[in-house]
Amino acid sequence: MEYIYDNTIQVYNKGRERILKLLNHEFKEEAVILTVSICEVLLKDFCKTCRTVWFYHVHNHHVNWTNEKSLQDYKIKIRSFLSPIKAYNSFLESYYIYQGTSDEPDFEALNEVLFGKNGRLNFQNLTDDRGASETYKFFFGIDLKDHLDSDKKSSHKKWLQLHKLVQERHNIIHNGSTCTMTTDEIREVISSLDYLKEFLIKKIGSYYPLQDF
Secondary structure (H helix, E strand, O other): OOOOOHHHHHHHHHHHHHHHHHHHOOOHHHHHHHHHHHHHHHHHHHHHHOHHHOOHHHHOOOOOOOOOHHHHHHHHHHHHHHOOOOOHHHHHHHHHHHEOOEOOHHHHHHHHHHHOOOOOOOOOOOOOOOOHHHHHHHHHOOOHHHOOOOOHHHHHHHHHHHHHHHHHHHHHHHHOOOOOOOHHHHHHHHHHHHHHHHHHHHHHHOOOOOOOO
16 A cells, blocks of 8 residues: 655655665765755655644544634644744735635645745754744644654653754754764664654554554
């Protein structure tokens, strides 16, 4: 059976194979850069691809975007998320376009503002208002830092390591720095991303019917 996120997982897995080959030859800088890229692919593409189950966690069912009465709670959530990243006005402008031309103007406008040509999210940033962590809490009720390991305390440590690796990537590209992490530390980050990938498949994937996990 094909799953809606299959392509995302395939891209992630191919990138992972390349990273491990790079590490076998001690190409740490290249491995760090590619690791951040596959992390972004995993989080951004998974979030975008699974947009039909955005907010499923709120009431444990799919959102009926055509029911104006039941949308009030979601409209408030959307405003509270978009305002701090200065995207709410853009959302209203997009909503104006889709209102009357789409059955789901809120959904279409939100998708365009966050994932369109000038999307406002940055999945290479893990912690700020427009970063991966806040985005997953908003759309799926998932705190990413809790799901890099089966033990929450260990997961939080691995989250800090992932954050360190993202900063390493920044220093390598923008400052010409050499990598300060060991190959084993980079491999550990990859393992934590593998765990996160499997968690997302089971958690978000379970919102889709007729799939076994």
